[in-house]
Amino acid sequence: MLLIGTILFGDKSGAGVHWKFLPLLRDFVNIGQYSWGSACLAHLYRALCRASRYNCKEIDGPLTLLLAWVWIRLPYLSPLPREPRSFPLANRWRNWERGDRRYRYLKLAHFRKAFDELQEGQFVWVAYAVDRVDPNIIPAKIYMQSVIWSATVPLVSFECIEWHATDRLRRQFGFVQEVPSQEQNLDKAHGEILTGPKNLNWATTPTHSNWVIHWTNRYHYVLSELPMPSQHPLDTYLNWYRSKYGARLALANLAGEENDEGNQDLDVGNEDMDEGNEDTDEGSQDMDEDNEEQEQYISPAIPPPQEQPQASI
Known part of the structure; x- marks a missing residue:
């Protein structure tokens, strides 16, 4: 329950687990039959969708997944990794505050400017290639399911449906990026709110049935x-992308007064860092001890997705 309510499907309450997940735990032996990964990703997409609204002040959802994705694919934005040879890959940033104290004081303006200055080689498209991750770290059971990583399908978790738009991220799977087709319209299914009977079978509801079949x-x-080399010319795609989203690409212009406030806060943060240098040696010693523990510990593999869609529960 702690894993479901905090890591996988956390909400803004921070103190409870929604009742809809309880029936999934009834048959604990067969719990691995559900596609927990796709459901978790659906909730992350929904959280990002809500956070994009102008009146939203907070974000919930599986933020550990979001941070790990950003830090793996944009390493120049990440804290200093500790490179443990263990799974899951996010372990490399466990207790990152000890190893990269300055990172805590970076402000929003810093990251906006970094995004604006992003260069071609700074984004890691094929993040799990053998030249990036030791193939012995990721369990073989997960690699066996890699054939469906690129599936362009709806991600279904109870009332939550989000589109897995892999056709807009083809380079992530080693393909040439072309101008994508029109965005998929989920219609009423995207705004569905969980109400009514607690044992509702979403696979048979009018708003969800077709999407569940698509996922199946x-x-x-x-x-x-x-597969084509990632250096293949993408002029056609880039021209389309800039013509469609160009006005939204410059983030530094949105910083405004945050720059001055951020610099002031950063100066204060530097003073705190100087005062905290006395703890650095002790923290480094703890890091070494943690690394020794991590080398001896391999987290259990996450069960791979199976054929049964979660939404049918």
């Missing part, structure tokens, strides 16, 4: 194209 047939929707 996900092996038919994987990207199919001969």
Whole structure:
């Protein structure tokens, strides 16, 4: 319950777990039959969607997943990694505050400017390639399911449906990025709110049935194209992207007064860092001890997704 309520499907309450997850734990032996990964990703997409609203002040959802994704694919934005040879990969930033104290004082303006200055080689498209991650670290059971990582399908978790738009991230799977098709319209299913009977079968509801069938047939929707080098010319796509989203690409202009406030706070933070240097040696010693523990510990593999869609529960 702690894992469900904090890491996988956390909400802004921070203190409870929604009742809809309880029936999934009834048959604990077969709990691995559900696609927990796709459901977790659906909740993250929904959280990002809500956070994009102008009147939203906070974000919930599986933020550990979001941070790990950003830090793996944009390493120049991440804290100093500790590179443990263990799974999950996010372990490399366990207790990152000890190893990279200055990172805590970076402000929003810093990251906006860093995004604006992003260069081609700074984004890691194929993050799990053998030249990036030792193949012995990620369990073989997870790699066995990699064929459906690129499936362009709806992600379904109870009332929550979000679109897995892999056709807009083809380079992530080693393909050439083309101008994508029109955005998928989830219609009323995207705004569905969980009400009514607690044992509702979403696979038979009018708003969800077609999307659940689409997910069930996900092996038919994987990207199919001969892999091409990531350096392949993308002029057509980039021209389309800039013409469609160009006005929203410059984030530094949105910083405004935050720059001055951020610099002032950073100066204060530097003073705190100087005062905290006395703890650095002790923290480094703790890091060494933690590394020794991590080398002896390998987290259990996450069960791979199976054919049964979670939304049918």
